[in-house]
Amino acid sequence: MHPALQGLITIVIGVGGCVAYYYFSNQFLDKVLYPPRGPRAGHNINRANLIRPWLFLFPALLALGLYLAYPVFETLRMSFSERLPGGGSAFVGLDNYSQMFAEPKFWEAMRNNMLWLIVVPGLSTAFGLLAAQLTDRISWGNIAKSLIFMPMAISFVGAAVIWKLVYDTRPIEQEQIGVLNALYLYFGGSDPQTWLTLPIWNSFFLMIVLVWIQTGFAMVILSAALRGIPEETIEAAILDGAKPFQVFFKIKVPQIIGTIVVVWTTITIVVLKVFDIVFAMTNGQWETQVLANYMYDKLFRANDWGLGSASAMVIMLLVTPILIWNVYNARKEMR
Amino acid sequence: MAELKLINVAKSYGPSIDVLKNINLDIETGELIVFVGPSGCGKSTLLRMIAGLEKITDGEFFIDGELMNDVPPAQRGIAMVFQSYALYPHMTVRDNMSFALKLAKMPPAEIEAAVDKAAATLQLTDYLDRLPKALSGGQRQRVAIGRSIVRDPKVYLFDEPLSNLDAALRVATRIEIAQLKESMPNSTMVYVTHDQVEAMTLASRIVVLANKGIAQVGTPLELYETPENEFVAQFIGSPAMNLLPGKITKTGAQTAVKMSGNRGEITANIKSTDADQGLEINVGIRPEDLVATDQPDYAFEGKVDYSEALGELTQIYFTKADPDREPVIAKLQGIHRNVRGKSLRMTATADKVHLFHGGQSLLYR
Numbered sequence: 001m002h003p004a005l006q007g008l009i010t011i012v013i014g015v016g017g018c019v020a021y022y023y024f025s026n027q028f029l030d031k032v033l034y035p036p037r038g039p040r041a042g043h044n045i046n047r048a049n050l051i052r053p054w055l056f057l058f059p060a061l062l063a064l065g066l067y068l069a070y071p072v073f074e075t076l077r078m079s080f081s082e083r084l085p086g087g088g089s090a091f092v093g094l095d096n097y098s099q100m101f102a103e104p105k106f107w108e109a110m111r112n113n114m115l116w117l118i119v120v121p122g123l124s125t126a127f128g129l130l131a132a133q134l135t136d137r138i139s140w141g142n143i144a145k146s147l148i149f150m151p152m153a154i155s156f157v158g159a160a161v162i163w164k165l166v167y168d169t170r171p172i173e174q175e176q177i178g179v180l181n182a183l184y185l186y187f188g189g190s191d192p193q194t195w196l197t198l199p200i201w202n203s204f205f206l207m208i209v210l211v212w213i214q215t216g217f218a219m220v221i222l223s224a225a226l227r228g229i230p231e232e233t234i235e236a237a238i239l240d241g242a243k244p245f246q247v248f249f250k251i252k253v254p255q256i257i258g259t260i261v262v263v264w265t266t267i268t269i270v271v272l273k274v275f276d277i278v279f280a281m282t283n284g285q286w287e288t289q290v291l292a293n294y295m296y297d298k299l300f301r302a303n304d305w306g307l308g309s310a311s312a313m314v315i316m317l318l319v320t321p322i323l324i325w326n327v328y329n330a331r332k333e334m335r
Numbered sequence: 336m337a338e339l340k341l342i343n344v345a346k347s348y349g350p351s352i353d354v355l356k357n358i359n360l361d362i363e364t365g366e367l368i369v370f371v372g373p374s375g376c377g378k379s380t381l382l383r384m385i386a387g388l389e390k391i392t393d394g395e396f397f398i399d400g401e402l403m404n405d406v407p408p409a410q411r412g413i414a415m416v417f418q419s420y421a422l423y424p425h426m427t428v429r430d431n432m433s434f435a436l437k438l439a440k441m442p443p444a445e446i447e448a449a450v451d452k453a454a455a456t457l458q459l460t461d462y463l464d465r466l467p468k469a470l471s472g473g474q475r476q477r478v479a480i481g482r483s484i485v486r487d488p489k490v491y492l493f494d495e496p497l498s499n500l501d502a503a504l505r506v507a508t509r510i511e512i513a514q515l516k517e518s519m520p521n522s523t524m525v526y527v528t529h530d531q532v533e534a535m536t537l538a539s540r541i542v543v544l545a546n547k548g549i550a551q552v553g554t555p556l557e558l559y560e561t562p563e564n565e566f567v568a569q570f571i572g573s574p575a576m577n578l579l580p581g582k583i584t585k586t587g588a589q590t591a592v593k594m595s596g597n598r599g600e601i602t603a604n605i606k607s608t609d610a611d612q613g614l615e616i617n618v619g620i621r622p623e624d625l626v627a628t629d630q631p632d633y634a635f636e637g638k639v640d641y642s643e644a645l646g647e648l649t650q651i652y653f654t655k656a657d658p659d660r661e662p663v664i665a666k667l668q669g670i671h672r673n674v675r676g677k678s679l680r681m682t683a684t685a686d687k688v689h690l691f692h693g694g695q696s697l698l699y700r
Contacts, residue, residue, distance in 0.1 A: 236482075238388070238409065239413070240435035
């Protein structure tokens with residue numbers, strides 16, 4: 001059969017199946033299980049209304065359970081086991097963890113992740129706030145906003161490719177196509193630098209890519225929050241004698257601090273999981289390793305699923321508390 | 336301690352949208368001036384121009400003889416109370432009230448003294464450490480007023496400060512503002528409202544704004560007793576003044592008017608000249624000034640369409656005689672049972688009759 005036809009049939013069956021599930025399960029509930037008639041009509045209606053949300057949520061819960069919850073436990077199990085030659089596995093306790101903690105590459109990844117964690121959310125939020133405040137005040141602000149937001153539409157790998165060109169290095173006798181080297185030479189640098197191989201600096205060059213992407217996100221959310229500030233409080237502050245900087249830091253920022261925290265923690269979670277940018281630009285070489293790429297290295301390159309799962313658990317442990325705080329703050333904001 | 340002077344002040348947005356023009360106004364020290372007008376008449380805009388939140392497009396504005404057109408708001412010596420209170424939600428009551436003083440780098444001890452004093456006057460002492468969200472509407476408005484008081488400004492500006500309060504609280508806060516004004520006889524206040532009861536009770540003078548300009552300036556009773564034009568006549572007083580068409584038949588120290596529709600003649604204590612003979616005019620009579628009569632000379636005869644008995648008075652709505660005009664309304668003292676459907680003749684004494692030609696009162700010529 002033609003693959004396009006197969007695809008079409010799959011879509012029809014899939015979408016039709018979903019529609020059919022919701023329709024027929026609802027019909028079953030209302031007509032067969034708890035029909036709204038007879039001596040217990042009121043009771044039946046209440047029952048049906050109690051069950052209906054669960055009925056409709058069931059497919060989503062099943063998919064999430066199967067593809068999110070189950071893998072967490074399976075990964076946990078795998079992190080305590082070792083693959084045996086010829087198939088099967090054996091329980092090895094905390095061996096994988098102790099082996100991982102003994103590897104310098106793991107600690108390099110931890111250190112880099114901490115650096116990313118400090119630099120990227122802070123810079124993205126700060127730039128986003130700045131961009132939000134400035135673009136609200138100028139006539140072409142919406143164009144500026146679209147431009148700043150545009151990197152959000154680019155995949156991490158695409159962004160990495162773009163920035164790899166920015167950091168590109170050509171021999172001295174050739175024209176530099178990398179903007180950074182072109183500038184470096186223009187301002188008196190002697191030799192073109194291979195930026196991505198300069199330890200510690202190269203990590204920051206990678207971080208810039210993520211800051212570039214996340215600033216747009218921070219700006220959009222914070223801009224909406226800034227617009228939600230009652231205009232009168234700002235006018236009152238002006239009448240009270242506040243200068244523009246004082247209005248911004250003493251009146252505006254405190255009123256949107258909740259949103260700032262949500263943006264900050266959301267970007268923090270993205271940062272903890274950062275993989276694509278490092279994978280595409282340096283692949284963790286020259287001391288740029290991060291946890292997600294370390295996990296990928298172990299899991300899919302070295303085929304060591306014990307160690308790979310152990311590092312995955314470490315990432316999850318780091319993300320969970322921030323995620324909980326993020327959800328808590330986001331809920332508080334909604335109220 | 337401040338005089339405000341507006342000379343030919345105008346506001347427009349772009350070349351085509353005029354909001355206000357030719358505003359000339361002198362406000363004396365210690366006055367409480369109320370701006371009233373229908374919504375959209377520019378009364379808030381005028382207040383915001385005085386505050387410095389809106390640019391003055393044309394004309395000149397002085398405080399104590401100093402040109403203020405380009406002086407930033409904070410240096411004009413004004414304080415403003417907003418309709419929505421505009422409290423800083425993240426600051427306690429104390430911080431809200433001391434914010435301006437802190438910005439002015441006043442010593443902390445003086446700030447504390449000023450805040451405590453204002454809080455005591457406004458009965459806010461127990462709430463100083465609360466956030467605005469933990470206060471009731473009336474308390475919030477008192478904090479907003481306190482925030483103005485601590486700065487000891489030359490001019491207080493109020494932008495519909497009572498509109499967000501419920502009816503009972505509105506009356507209580509209105510009295511508090513009146514008392515506050517009495518305790519500070521030297522401070523000048525400008526107050527914007529659309530509520531004429533607030534205007535009548537608080538103002539030393541009222542400025543009625545309409546049609547992009549000032550319709551009349553005067554004390555509350557001047558506006559009520561001798562309105563300059565039909566707009567002010569109908570705007571001040573509730574229900575609005577009745578306007579009935581007629582023609583001048585006798586001129587002199589008193590003017591007699593023959594009412595149209597073959598009704599009687601009515602006399603007004605208004606001077607007119609021989610040239611006015613036969614002039615088509617509108618006779619204005621307030622609902623509360625109409626009295627029933629059985630004399631051959633009367634201002635209006637009509638069938639009672641509807642009546643509202645309020646106990647102390649009975650409000651009567653007559654059937655429309657002319658579909659283009661508002662129905663005539665009369666307020667009769669006391670209780671009048673079973674007037675509905677009856678035909679009544681109404682008139683008014685000569686000193687309660689107003690005459691308008693072309694919208695302007697014959698008194699002001």
